[in-house]
Amino acid sequence: MTRAKIYLAMALAFILQLMPWSTWVHPEFVLMTLLYCLLRSPHLCGIGTAWVVGVILDLMTGVLFGQHALAYTLTAFLALFYQRRLILFTNLQQMGYILLLLLFNQSIMMLLQAYTGQYSLLILFLSSIASLLIWYLAHLLWLNRER
Amino acid sequence: MMDDQSPKFFFRGTSILLRMVFFSALSISLMASDARFHYLGSLRQAGMLMLYPFQWLANRPEAIYQTLNEYVVTQTTLREQLATLKNESLLQSSKLQQLQSLEAENNHLKSLLMLSENSQFKVRPAEIIALINHSYSHKVIISSGQEEGVIDGQAVIDEQGVIGQVTRVFRYTSEVTLLTDRDFAIPIQIERNGLRAIAYGRGNRYSISLPYLPANIDLLKGDRLITSGIDGTYPAGLLVAEIAELKTSSNSPFAIVHAQPLGGVHNFRQVLLIEPQEKSKSLNEAQQISQQDQQQHQQNRLKAQELLHKMQERTE
Numbered sequence: 001m002t003r004a005k006i007y008l009a010m011a012l013a014f015i016l017q018l019m020p021w022s023t024w025v026h027p028e029f030v031l032m033t034l035l036y037c038l039l040r041s042p043h044l045c046g047i048g049t050a051w052v053v054g055v056i057l058d059l060m061t062g063v064l065f066g067q068h069a070l071a072y073t074l075t076a077f078l079a080l081f082y083q084r085r086l087i088l089f090t091n092l093q094q095m096g097y098i099l100l101l102l103l104f105n106q107s108i109m110m111l112l113q114a115y116t117g118q119y120s121l122l123i124l125f126l127s128s129i130a131s132l133l134i135w136y137l138a139h140l141l142w143l144n145r146e147r
Numbered sequence: 148m149m150d151d152q153s154p155k156f157f158f159r160g161t162s163i164l165l166r167m168v169f170f171s172a173l174s175i176s177l178m179a180s181d182a183r184f185h186y187l188g189s190l191r192q193a194g195m196l197m198l199y200p201f202q203w204l205a206n207r208p209e210a211i212y213q214t215l216n217e218y219v220v221t222q223t224t225l226r227e228q229l230a231t232l233k234n235e236s237l238l239q240s241s242k243l244q245q246l247q248s249l250e251a252e253n254n255h256l257k258s259l260l261m262l263s264e265n266s267q268f269k270v271r272p273a274e275i276i277a278l279i280n281h282s283y284s285h286k287v288i289i290s291s292g293q294e295e296g297v298i299d300g301q302a303v304i305d306e307q308g309v310i311g312q313v314t315r316v317f318r319y320t321s322e323v324t325l326l327t328d329r330d331f332a333i334p335i336q337i338e339r340n341g342l343r344a345i346a347y348g349r350g351n352r353y354s355i356s357l358p359y360l361p362a363n364i365d366l367l368k369g370d371r372l373i374t375s376g377i378d379g380t381y382p383a384g385l386l387v388a389e390i391a392e393l394k395t396s397s398n399s400p401f402a403i404v405h406a407q408p409l410g411g412v413h414n415f416r417q418v419l420l421i422e423p424q425e426k427s428k429s430l431n432e433a434q435q436i437s438q439q440d441q442q443q444h445q446q447n448r449l450k451a452q453e454l455l456h457k458m459q460e461r462t463e
Contacts, residue, residue, distance in 0.1 A: 062286055
């Protein structure tokens, strides 16, 4: 992966994220792309990238500045912490860990937003599953095999 | 935390733990400054301007789908639509005639009572271009902003009822908080008996609630809520919602009232922005009327004096 590719993927992910998805299932394209970049090329993007991406997403969603940024920073930390082991895993194992990361991210967002609105565990879980599905599709589409 | 067993041959930058702590602190301070001091308004403005092309692009597939849909319409459906539209316009024109006479009568009565006339509000169409997609917040982005003269706090309606209110204005777009958002409140009146209350969004897509109403309140299922117009934001008489659920609980002195919004809060793309009314208008009118009255009064007095003079002259 090159720097240009990462920028392109991120731009695409933002556009996809902005599309009108249903409120029940809302796949997190940006987070998935971010995690992919973090795991595949940690020399190009790190926790700073995650923070910047989070701030942009805060802008888009109109929530308090720093909510996504904080959640993404922490999630990126967890991803990078095991990065060297994770890239040796099989795809199924990777997906398990990604699901954990997604749920972790969602629960941080939920904690930060708990005071503004009601939240539903079902939505949280469905969105994570949908995001995981994207990971699997990307894997099928050959993205995941460039090792 | 991360115990590297291999010796450090290469410097890989600061540890990820340190970075994590740094960026977390940065995010938390951002949150605090945004929530407490509102320093970041201009930053948000600039950011939204930069994001506009992304929003535009993200909106393309659906827009293209809709235009295609409009192109690929059979003649029969077009005919049917035309027929229904004609019927509707006939019905509406007859209603309008009644309404006009009623309005004239109403204005006349109001002027007799020295009340300010109900000013007709102006509307401006706008299009929803993006949903702020969050399970928690019910907000949308519409396609008019500062350039088109949108102002913070404008009411947003569709043809069936109130949808929400403009909460943030950017250069070419603005953010609308929907009726069902958790933070939303709207002053309403029950259409049937004129009872005033405030309705709050609950974060639920299909209902809003009327809290703090006494358990013995005169409400029925199906009662319609209209805007009371007291706050000056919403013109009076716009449809808001319909009572859908009415419960009393033995351990609460208040009735549990849930209402279903009548406008297509989550359905439509086209909305109408209500131009803000001048709040001082009625006051000005009242002043004008009183001035006119005074002038007339003086004129009358002058005339009376003249008449008196003439009478005196004649008697002499």
